[in-house]
Amino acid sequence: MDTVISSASAHETELERAVMNPLRHTTRWFWMAIGVLAALVVLLLVVLIRQWVLGLGVTGLGRPVYWGIYITNFVFFIGISHAGTLITAILRVTNAEWRRPITRVAEAITFFALILGAAQILLDLGRLDRVLNVVIFGRFQSPLLWDVTCITIYLLSSTLYLYLPMIPDLARLRDRMAPAAAQVGGATRSRLRNWRYHLYRIMSVGWHGSAEQHRRLERAISIMAVLIIPIAVSVHTVVSWIFGMMMQPMWHSTILGPYFVVGAIFSGIAMLFLFMTLIRKAWGLERWIGAKQYDYLGLLLLVMSVFWAYFTLSEYLTTGYGTLVHERHVLQAKLSGEYAPWFYAMLFLNFVVPFAVLIRRKGRTPAGTVIASAAIAVGMWIERFTIIAPTLTRPSLGYEKAVYTPSFTEIAITFGSLALFAMLFLLFFKLFPAISIWEVEEGEHIAAVKRKAEELMAQPGPAIVATSVAGGPAGVPAGVPAQPLRNME
């Protein structure tokens, strides 16, 4: 690495050391992982160029199956984008303290998943020179335009929601790097070379950490947390409406909106577990991402699995009782036709495996949650596929029954997209702290004050605790800093 973040100083806390060390040192394993992922990304680029040159004929798409794996990937990526923003926003709003070490990872998943999700639409269009037609000739009666609107707002909001809590940490990195740049022989020139210092300096927008600046930051984060919940819900509801507004068998359903939202949160939490565990292990953050996060989030995953099963049952039971001709054909394809293996695999991976693993507390460990989450990640991709392919192979517009077999191009682009997602995620956390240092410190401080207050409350003697907990400098118990606490309420 050409860039040096100043080595651990005496004032550096254990948390800072743990979080910043991966930014300073790169292991062989990291580069090996990046190498493997980069190879898959190169494959993605090669098949992508080939598709652009030769057209969508190199895919298995065609009439009437005009959506296939690309739209499956789109719904899947938009779904997992709910990992961060929605989940962490809910946890912030409800003031769940255990969220602090995992918010950054979750928000990064959202950011990259949204970008990859939107890219799948471009792949499905086939001809990129026609992308602007969506805007130039777009009519607002089309749910596709609603989707463009919602995803644009969601991407802007998620970017800000990822960025805001990073500002104090970026300033900390800026300050750690500045002395090192000066030491490496010759102030200005070395600083010019030090692109990471400049990156942190620009991105930290002159953060100086005054009480007023902290107050403004926390206010902005609170506003965004509240705003982002309806935006996130709207995104996946509108994604479902792209299907639901069409008179296609098993798509034209009022339950599709909430069904998609539940599925999105479900797959989002699963993806959060996978990447959280990867970062925890690779970056050595076991002390901060620990049993509490796995237990509580595992419980949430279990609840979402049950919700998902409930919505699936509602959807299929209603369709089965309706026995509308076109819907019956699609249902039969899923229950006993060529899509049956996919359908039962989906049920097994999305409900049986997570329920069996997560129902007991002993299962809500890193190993248990990773097994359940890997099953869910695959299961939810299959769920998206079984929503799209069976319906389009049996459309209601008088087409003959069709067969859809994804081509090598589509499969390669799918794996390449997943690799690109993982690669961007790893590179992002090579540049930026994987844990929000200031938020975790704040949480530790709040916990320390509460502990001290409880100890003093338990002791007989003059009551000096109340004002200190509220943040006033008077009456601060011994051993607890006198700095007024922000965000204590």
Next chain:
Amino acid sequence: MAHWILDTAGIGGIIVALVAIPVLIAYIRMVRWIAAAPRDAAHSGATRTDAVATTTDAPEGERA
């Protein structure tokens, strides 16, 4: 009127822009509002990048 808005080619794109651009401007202003916050009188000229003050804080002169 409502039908015209919904059915005219190009209006969709304009609506997307009318929603997205003010949101983008609002978010940029939010960041600038945070950046423009005044410094603490007691710490003028110094940077505090930690969440809360701690008893092991470095002396001001050692911070960049």
